[in-house]
Amino acid sequence: MNGLSHIERAWRPFWKLSQVSHRSPKNDSNTEDQREITTSREETTLKMSSLFAPTLKEDPAEAEIASHNLMLRAGMIRQLSAGIYTYLPLGLKILNKISSIVREEMNRVGGQELLMPAMQPSELWKETGRWDVYGPELIRFRDRRERNFCLGPTHEEVITDLVRRELRSYRDLPVMMYQIQVKFRDEIRPRFGVMRSREFIMKDLYSFDRDKEGMQKSYETMYEAYCRVFERCGLQYQAVRADSGVIGGDISHEFLIVAQSGEEKMMVCRTCRSGYPEDEERCSVCGTSTLEEKRGIEVGHIFQLGTKYSRSMNALFVDKDGQEKPIIMGCYGIGIGRTMGAAIEAYHDEHGIQWPWNLAPYQVAIIPVHKRTAKIVEIADMLYNTIKDTRYECVLDDRDLRAGHKFKDADLLGFPVQIILGDRAVDENTLEVKIRQNGERIDINREDVLETLENIRKSSFHN
């Protein structure tokens, strides 16, 4: 058994432990182990003949909006029940792309990942009063011993409980912890596929500070991290001051992806780009009244909670002056699945999805137009193997289908670059490259593929 002091020290942020001599795992492990760990890479290439992505030629009856329709058509999701979806391999791949970006940006600013239970005892919720306040949206049930539980729609209670048990001193603050996990909300009306579902993947981060200034600093840090997340996703976003709703607290901002089909209206300052709720008439940042109405999809929401949860749940720390004080909290959510839907709303055309470079499940699709000549198959394989060892992810459409079918699928699935291999290209030693974003087609020399890909990546307006 470890002594408590050891445990306490172990979970402190590493930057607080600089005086403690701790051994780096790198120095500990032998080179054999290192090699094993570093060689386990994610799959970056795929033959489409083995991809489970049942595409639909026709529009599914249940889908009203583009993203829902296209996710179904592209074989990314399937519905199990109202507001409950399975992510098929391709859909999951994209979900993971978004999660990775989110995770990297959270880690970058000192967020520490953890994983909390979805199943939560009612007692915690009664402490904060939300067992009664939350309403039927909270999915409740009893276990075999008649004890009340709910499926977490959010995790303030659980993390506050964790922190009040383990965190004692101002020396332990600030801390930011987050998870990327499944949430449950029994929506009055689930709709638009993955956009408003009853079970969904969310990143939720919680910040803990010793005073208001610290909380505001954490808030600003997260605000900036959110900007980086959506920038990296290649999405046009807008932060808007917002109401706090049931989450509570004082100041909050919503992050919206700008899209025509967005449910939410907002006013954006033409001069400084500040965003306001739809009823605002002038920009308080630069004083002008040249606001423009835009529509967006809410994908993130950040809150300055203050002491709402720490007071009701008695999450206290001892400050420098020896006084017990409630921890000052903030919470910060990003809907991962919703971000995926919003990206499609923002980037699609009549043929299908147009993935931003960084969200594309694969950036490149190699499309041999037929398999009749050995040369085409050969070049396709060669390209596939070449790209396999690079930073690019690619699929090879090795299916036994006609060219038209492959083209339609490639457009539908939205790979940013298609490399089309036909007889002409083979004869002339060139490659035909089609850019999904703008439909542009260029012929390049075969040896220039990687350079071309890099150029396309760089010039992609939403990379």
Added chain:
RNA sequence: CGGGGCGUGGCGCAGCCAGGUUAGCGUGCUUGACUCGGGUUCAAGAGGUCGGAGGUUCAAAUCCUCUCGCCCCGACCA
């Protein structure tokens, strides 16, 4: 929860109002041939307790009752 709509082969639909042989069409799927750069063409084939339960009737996909599910609009929300 209020309002509207829909459940018929995997998917998209017709048939129902005015009950009546083996329940159709398109697409997809299987096989064969012809094609072969934008979901080809032709032929043959497999696949359906018509959401479920009960009722009316000689007879129900069709009429009646109940029920389950799904979609859309509204209030609510990440």
